[in-house]
Amino acid sequence: MKQFLGFLVKEFYHIFRDFRTLLILFGMPVAQIMLFGFAITNEVKDVKIAILDESKDNITKEISSKLLSSGYFIAYDNLKSVKDIEPEFRKGMIKEVIIFEPNFSGNLLKLGKANVQLIADASEPNLANMIVGYTSSILMDYQKDLAKSGDIRPSINTDVKMRYNPNLKSVFMFVPGLMAVILLLVSALMTSISITKEKEIGTMEVLLVSPLKPFQIIIGKVIPYLLLAFVNAFVILGLAQFVFGVPIAGNTVLLLLESTLFVITSLSLGIFISTISNSQQTAMMVSLGGLMLPTIILSGYIFPIENMPIPLQIISNIVPARWFITIVKSIMLKGAGFEYIIKETLVLAGMTVFLIALSIKKFKTRLE
Amino acid sequence: MEDNKIIYAENLTKKFGNFTAVNSISFSVNKGEIFGFLGANGAGKTTAIRMLCGLSTPTSGKATVAGFDVFKQTENIKKNIGYMSQKFSLYEDLTVKENIVFYGGIYGLSNKEIKEKTDYLVDILKIGDARNKLIKSLPLGWKQKLAFSVSILHNPKIVFLDEPTGGVDPVTRRQFWNMIYDAASKGVTVFVTTHYMDEAEYCNRVSIMADGVIAAMDTPSKLKESYNVKTMHDVFVKIAR
Structure with missing residues (x-):
C-alpha cells in the first residue's frame, strides 16, 4: 500500500x-x-426583423406588436414593398422579413385561413432556423388566443419543439x-x-x-x-x-x-x-x-x-x-x-x- | 546447482511464432561477478534479459535468478534484482530526492532507510546542492550515475544494466565503471550489456551472443587468446560478423 x-x-x-x-x-x-x-450562443435576442404589412388591419398590427414586444425581435424599418427586401438582406441589416398578405384579417376571420410569409437570412442556417421557429411559435400563440374567443382554426402549421427548454x-x-x-x-x-x-x-x-x-x-x-x-x-x-x-x-x-x-x-x-x-x-x-x-x-x-x-x-x-x-x-x-x-x-x-x-x-x- | 551460481540458465529458449529469438542458451553467473553480455543488435540479448528479469516467460528450458525460478517465481525475482535500461530511467520532472523516495518506496524501503540512502547518495555522488533540483536540470553524466545508484538502492542481489553508458563521455564512463566495481566488491552481481568493447575488457567474464545462441563465453583474456587477437573488439568482430 x-x-x-x-x-x-x-x-x-x-x-x-x-x-x-x-x-x-x-x-x-x-x-x-x-x-x-x-x-x-444560439439564443435569439434583439434580432432585427422587418414587417411588410400589406393588410394593415387590426390583427396584423396586433401580431406585429406581439412579435416586437417579445424581446426577441426589434423592428428595423417597415418596408414599403417586396422590392426593398433583397437590398436590406444583402446589407445584412435584417435577419427576417414577415409579410402579411393583403386582407389578412378578412381571410382569417371569414375563410379561417390566412397566409403569412416568413423570409429568413439563411446565410446563418442555425440562427435562421431559430428565428423562424420563434416567429412561428408567436404566431401560433396568437392563433390559439384567437381560437379561444372565436371559432377560427389555426392556419399556419409550425412544427417547433421546445420541450424542457422553453426559453431556448x-x-x-x-x-x-x-x-x-x-x-x-x-x-x-x-x-x-x-x-x-x-x-x-x-x-x-x-x-x-x-x-x-x-x-x-x-x-x-x-x-x-x-x-x-x-x-x-x-x-x-x-x-x-x-x-x-x-x-x-x-x-x-x-x-x-x-x-x-x-x-x-x-x-x-x-x-x-x-x-x-x-x-x-x-x-x-x-x-x-x-x-x-x-x-x-x-x-x-x-x-x-x-x-x-x-x-x-x-x-x-x-x-x-x-x-x-x-x-x-x-x-x-x-x-x-x-x-x-x-x-x-x-x-x-x-x-x-x-x-x-x-x-x-x-x-x-x-x-x- | 552450486550456491555460488546466482544466475543459472539451461537450454533457455524464447520463440515468437516461427522466429526463435533465443535458442537454447546455457550459462551461469557467479555471485559478485561482473558478467558482460555482448552481442550485435538483434542477437537476442534484450529478450534474454527480459526472461531473466521476469518480464517475459521463456518458451522452454530452465533458469533461476537469485535462486528463484523464472517460470513461477517472478515476483520474488523482481524483489531481488535492480534494473537500469538503455533509456534513461529517472523522472525528469521530479527532483533528485523525489526520485530516490519514489524508487525506494516501490521497493518497500522504510522512510528511515530512504532518508539514510538519500544522504549517502548525495554525499557519495557529490551532488549536495542538487538534492532538490529537478533531474532535467542535471548533466547527463550525473543522471546516469544517479540512475545506477537508484537501481541498487534496495541492495539487490543482481543488477541488470542494459547498455547503461550509451551516449556518455569517456571520463564519465570510466567513473561509471568505478561505481560498478564498487558495487561488485560489495557482493552485488552485475549483469551488463554494452556495445563498447573497452568496457567488455573490464568484465570478469563475457558471453557473446550471435543469432540467438551464445557463440563464445570466457574471461576476456582467454577469449583473446583463443581467437588469437589483441583486443575484445577483434574478438567481437570475428564472432558477431
Whole structure:
C-alpha cells in the first residue's frame, strides 16, 4: 500500500509540474463552458426583423406588436414593398422579413385561413432556423388566443419543439455535451498520454521490473485523473448552475455517480489507447481523432442523432458519449430517475468491462 | 546447482511464432561477478534479459535468478534484482530526492532507510546542492550515475544494466565503471550489456551472443587468446560478423 501511495504522489508531481497538463485540466473546462455559454450562443435576442404589412388591419398590427414586444425581435424599418427586401438582406441589416398578405384579417376571420410569409437570412442556417421557429411559435400563440374567443382554426402549421427548454437557452443543450467532451478529454487523452510517456522515456520498463504489479501501475496512473475528472464535473455543474442558471432537475448524486461511470469508461478507453500506441504523439492523435471527433459529431452534442443518415445513427451507438449525454439530459433537464436510464447505464458499464478486458489482453501480449 | 551460481540458465529458449529469438542458451553467473553480455543488435540479448528479469516467460528450458525460478517465481525475482535500461530511467520532472523516495518506496524501503540512502547518495555522488533540483536540470553524466545508484538502492542481489553508458563521455564512463566495481566488491552481481568493447575488457567474464545462441563465453583474456587477437573488439568482430 505504501508503495502504491508513493506511486500516486509521483503521479501528482507529474501533473502539477507540467503547465500544459494543468492548463488542459483546469483552464479548458472553464474556457469551454464560458465560450459555449456566452459566445457561441444560439439564443435569439434583439434580432432585427422587418414587417411588410400589406393588410394593415387590426390583427396584423396586433401580431406585429406581439412579435416586437417579445424581446426577441426589434423592428428595423417597415418596408414599403417586396422590392426593398433583397437590398436590406444583402446589407445584412435584417435577419427576417414577415409579410402579411393583403386582407389578412378578412381571410382569417371569414375563410379561417390566412397566409403569412416568413423570409429568413439563411446565410446563418442555425440562427435562421431559430428565428423562424420563434416567429412561428408567436404566431401560433396568437392563433390559439384567437381560437379561444372565436371559432377560427389555426392556419399556419409550425412544427417547433421546445420541450424542457422553453426559453431556448442554448447553454441548456450544451452543458450535457460539454460534460461528455471535457470528461472524455481529461480522462482518456490525459491518461493515454501519461502512460505512453512512461513507455517513451523508458521508465515503464523499470516499473515493470520492480515489485509493483502491472495492475497497480495502471490503477496508480488512472486514479489521479479519476479524482481530477470528478473535480471537473463539479466545476462544470457549478458553473452551469450558478453562472448560467441551468437547473439540475433530477438527483445530483445520481448525476455524479453516472458521471463517475462515464469517467471510468473514458479511463478504460485511455488505457486501451495507451496499449496500442508507443508514443505520446500517437496517443494524442488517436485520442483526438478517434475519440474527440466522434464525440463531438456523433454523440448528439451538436447535431441531433435523429437527423443523421441511418449508417451514422448505427455508428453513433458505439460512441460512449452518446449514452452519457442522454443520461445527463434526462437527469439534468427532465429530472428523470434511475429507472429511466437503466439501459444507457448498462451500455456504458458494458463498454467499460469490454475495454478493460481488451486492454488487459493487449497489455499481456505486449509484455511477451 | 552450486550456491555460488546466482544466475543459472539451461537450454533457455524464447520463440515468437516461427522466429526463435533465443535458442537454447546455457550459462551461469557467479555471485559478485561482473558478467558482460555482448552481442550485435538483434542477437537476442534484450529478450534474454527480459526472461531473466521476469518480464517475459521463456518458451522452454530452465533458469533461476537469485535462486528463484523464472517460470513461477517472478515476483520474488523482481524483489531481488535492480534494473537500469538503455533509456534513461529517472523522472525528469521530479527532483533528485523525489526520485530516490519514489524508487525506494516501490521497493518497500522504510522512510528511515530512504532518508539514510538519500544522504549517502548525495554525499557519495557529490551532488549536495542538487538534492532538490529537478533531474532535467542535471548533466547527463550525473543522471546516469544517479540512475545506477537508484537501481541498487534496495541492495539487490543482481543488477541488470542494459547498455547503461550509451551516449556518455569517456571520463564519465570510466567513473561509471568505478561505481560498478564498487558495487561488485560489495557482493552485488552485475549483469551488463554494452556495445563498447573497452568496457567488455573490464568484465570478469563475457558471453557473446550471435543469432540467438551464445557463440563464445570466457574471461576476456582467454577469449583473446583463443581467437588469437589483441583486443575484445577483434574478438567481437570475428564472432558477431
